[in-house]
Amino acid sequence: MAHLAVRQLTLSHFRSHKRAVIETDGRPIAIYGPNGAGKTNILEAISMLSPGRGLRRAKTAELARVPETVGWKVSAILESLGHTHELETSFTGDGSRTVLIDGKAAPQIALGRLARVVWLVPVMDRLWVEGADGRRRFLDRLAMSFEPSHGEQTLVYERSMRERNRMLKDGITDPSWYGAVESQMADAGAMIAQNRLQTIARISAAQAIATTSFPAASLTLVNADNSEIIETADQLRDAFADGRRRDMQAGRTLVGPHRDDLNAIYATKDVPAAQCSTGEQKALLVSLILSNARALAQDFGAAPIILLDEVGAHLDADRRAALYDEICALGAQAWMTGTGAELFDSLGNRAKYLMVDDGATSAIHPIP
């Protein structure tokens, strides 16, 4: 039985769903239906119960159902470590999305302390071969599951860096002004670097002791120019100050945690993840998600809610069966999608099944 689980999910005018209410019973949820039926939209709605832009990184207004475009609302009853919370997030057409926790207005960041949510979506299948941005976001999502304030530090850092980049482009030379902005960047940047390193250490430790069918990855945090990761605020302050002339020529900040990258080696083969087969790359990602869940279960007392979109893609039947076994053993509430029910055959009655119609309203049918 999951210690962290959405017990009831209600979607209102969210993407293709005019109104949908999904009751769960603690088992993983397998959602199937044809392409375009609205399966991923359900996962996206759950991802909006955590801070940020959700698993598609969509703009808030884009989530509203067309043609109504009256805004949208996602509400949920969340069970977290024996406590029940009512979560609601909505958008009414202007401003940013609002969050209510147990009926009281709360900042988005407060969601992260209650609903730890991680996800794998098909676009991440190329995570290891594409740019560092995606890998940083993936690592930051895992870091936020351990340390919810990581998201806040990231916002402070990015905001300060945009300020500094504007100053560099505008040719501002006032050292006091730079010092003030860089001080903010350094304090937040050091926290970001430390959170990322701790996340890698926790996941590596969880991998080391796990009995799993998925490959272990040797993870390291590297930066763009292969120099050492800067971990302390003082070092970052010095690095920013020393780099002003160079950064002014480039028109942007060239040092800091925004340049760091997650490096992964397929451990048993000693091959970089980017050079592995598509299936192996997917298996590595699944392995990291499962390790994150194990570590979080130990630290937080509950595995995160795991969203796995098109989970069957690139995984053979044995690997799929192993994944389902490990999710059930972890006691994690996983929400998984696939085009056909046969993709979930090996789950048997260990999951709750939902079939989503390909239609204008994305009707959801619980399968007994």
Add this chain to the structure above:
Amino acid sequence: MNSNNKDIDILIQLMAKLPGLGPRSARRAVLHLIKKRDILLSPLADSLFTVAQTARECVTCGNIGTMDQCDVCADPRRAIGQICVVEDVSDLWAMERAAVFKGRYHVLGGVLSALDGVGPEELRIPNLVSRVGDENITEVILALNATVDGQTTAHYIADQLEDMGVSVTSLAQGVPIGGELDYLDDGTITAALNARKAV
């Protein structure tokens, strides 16, 4: 738009631009004013005209008043060697409502923001540095918002005053009165814990 109502429509449109009012509430307010023409509308019009003629920024601190120097700056009892630095006049008025601070103020008129094109010269920071030197100031209290830009501005001011022999402090951050710990973010709880005091 009905041409017979043109003047009223203009008034509604102007009212709708006020903070806290939208088109609907502006219509209600204007209708209310017209119904109370003698006791509300005419005095309001007179008052608006007068304030439009007399309102000005205090040459010393940036507060809004009707004289060159605001009441706070003109009061010799407020010269106690403390200046409270605020972002906006509304912050100054909020501090005055609390009636706790007995010193003088300095209104910056914004916060540093390169993205919005607001640098030190656009704010009243050079005036603040001059005042600290001229008015025998012993403490500058930074009452700026706990936002990224607010804290950047606080760092900048502290740096500018570093060699002037003045104590630079900032308002405490922590649990608001009536607040519940359960709903505070981690940063606020950390700040509150670090600023704890003996009971």
